[in-house]
Amino acid sequence: MLLSMTGFGKSVVETEHKKITVEIKSLNSKQLDMSLRLPSAYRAVELEMRNRLAHRIERGKVEAIVTVENIGSDSPTQFNLPLLKTYKKSLEDIADAIGVSHPADWMPLLMRLPDIMKAEAPAEDEQNESTALIKAADAATDALVEYRREEGRKLEEFFTQRIRQIENLLAEVPRYENERVSKIRARIEDNLAKLGQVDIDLGRLEQEMIYYIExxxxNEExxxxRQHLTYFMETxxxxxxxxxxxxxxxxEMGRExxxxxxxxxxxxxxxxxxxxKDELEQIKEQVLNVL
Incomplete structure (x- = not known):
């Protein structure tokens, strides 16, 4: 069956101190084009997560976002003081370089910068969080694949309707073929009659007309x-x-x-x-969404 490249999946997994949310969105693309955003504290599992996503998703423009929230009143987190100092020093240097004054209150600005909170969790908690992150990623991927499968069913119905319509149109062609040959022959004879009294080799004329009509x-087209339509449905x-x-x-259908x-x-x-052609263009447009 078909799978669409368009899909969305989301999963939420909670540990003792963290709530981990993974959201994955995919659109059509010729190759796998993946963007993965996750907190720097989880960079150790980034490669594994990328590999798992790539294996399941295969193709498409993919955006995966991981967000982590602290939960529980006893969440073992504190300000990342060295990072805050680094941020402040960098901002002061930038302000001096471009000639602007320093803000009167640094805290509102610094609090909006990334990773200013750090977890003081034991190694066991870190392992549990990494496991939970992978679990959430797998569940979000499952939801994405199911979404793709449902979209694929819709695409399959759409393609079937379009192919059947082309088959019906092709079945109408023979109604006009004999009439077409007769009209071509009559047009040639009318044009010859307009030439007036001209000696014509009727045998040669018949040969040329047969050649032209052939x-x-x-029939080959x-x-x-028909073969391409059948092959499309088989695929x-x-x-x-x-x-x-x-x-x-x-x-190939378009060429014929x-x-x-x-x-x-x-x-x-x-x-x-x-x-x-109208039916085929609709097919070509939607084929771009098929995995």
Missing amino acids: KLDI KQRL LDGETGQGKKLGFISQ INTLGSKSNHAELQKIVVRM
């Missing part, structure tokens, strides 16, 4: 288009991760439809081809 034959029912293949098939249009030489056939 060049406008669309119809057959190949829909295959394994996940078929987005690129569906894109290639839709390109374009050739039908160039060979049609009939107003009603041209209308059918335009409607086929």
Whole structure:
């Protein structure tokens, strides 16, 4: 079945002192393009988290955000005094360099800067928090994949409707084929009649007309288009991760439809081809969202 590249997943896990929230959002992309934001205190698990996300998500523009809140009245946290001093010194240097005055009260500014609170937790708590973070990431990924699966079902229904519509339009083509050949033949004969009294080799004329009409034959294009439509539907029912293949098939369908249009030489056939192109463009647009 299909999986969409569009999805969202969220999970919240609590430890004794922390509430960890992981949110993952994905959009369509040709490759895996991941942005992961998490507090600096958890950089040790960043690589593992990236690898786990990449393995499950596979492809798409992915944004994962981890937020950690202190909970409980006895939460073992305190101000990160060395970092506060560093921030203040850096800001003073910047103010002196650009010639602006120092603020009268530094605290409101410093309190908005990142990582000014640090946890004084034992190693056991740090391990528990890292485990909880991975657990939250896995649960958020599960929710994201389920979201993608549901979106994939909708895409599959959409593609099926569009393919069936192209098949129905293709079934209308034979109604106009014989009429088309007759009109082409009549047009050529009318143009010859306008030339007046000209000696014409009727045998050669017949050969040229047959050759010209054969060049406008669309049986091969119809057959190949049917094969591509069938292959597209078979691919829909295959394994996940078929987005690129569906894109290639839709390109081949477009070539056959374009050739039908160039060979049609009939107003009603041209209308059918335009409607086929409209259906195909909708398919191509949504195929970009398929994993």
